Amino acid sequence: MSDFVHVSRGGAIIGKYPLQDMPVLLGVGTVLLTDYFWQEGMARWELVSSRFQAPTVPPSVAKPPASLAGTDRFYCLRCKSYFPKTVEQRKGSFMTEVFYWMVSPIAGGLYAIGNEMSKTQHCPRCNSRQIREEIW
Numbered sequence: 541m542s543d544f545v546h547v548s549r550g551g552a553i554i555g556k557y558p559l560q561d562m563p564v565l566l567g568v569g570t571v572l573l574t575d576y577f578w579q580e581g582m583a584r585w586e587l588v589s590s591r592f593q594a595p596t597v598p599p600s601v602a603k604p605p606a607s608l609a610g611t612d613r614f615y616c617l618r619c620k621s622y623f624p625k626t627v628e629q630r631k632g633s634f635m636t637e638v639f640y641w642m643v644s645p646i647a648g649g650l651y652a653i654g655n656e657m658s659k660t661q662h663c664p665r666c667n668s669r670q671i672r673e674e675i676w
């Protein structure tokens with residue numbers, strides 16, 4: 541048996557998730573009880589609700605520190621931690637950007653803009669991109 545669960549909605553596969561993450565994914569709405577799931581070894585797809593349940597108390601209900609009230613927070617679905625900030629990572633490298641700036645200001649500007657737009661947020665602890673953002 542694989543530890544991964546394939547999930548489909550409306551006839552299309554929406555993702556493959558670690559089995560142990562299913563309650564959390566249900567809790568945050570990434571996976572719905574009306575979706576279908578399939579795991580290696582299963583003869584056919586079955587309703588998520590036939591096997592999994594959303595947690596009655598979602599993990600994200602844990603109280604954040606009072607000092608962080610009113611700020612953005614990020615909840616990592618993978619390591620199940622809260623952070624006031626995430627690590628932002630760019631796809632391109634700084635050296636490449638410098639190179640483009642040297643070639644021409646237009647090339648440098650375009651590269652910098654593209655880089656800024658492709659920036660993604662990562663968990664500072666486990667570097668996962670499965671970050672959920674909300675306001676405390």
Ligand SMILES: [Zn+2]
Pocket residue numbers: 616617618619620621663664665666667668
């Ligand atoms: Zn994490």
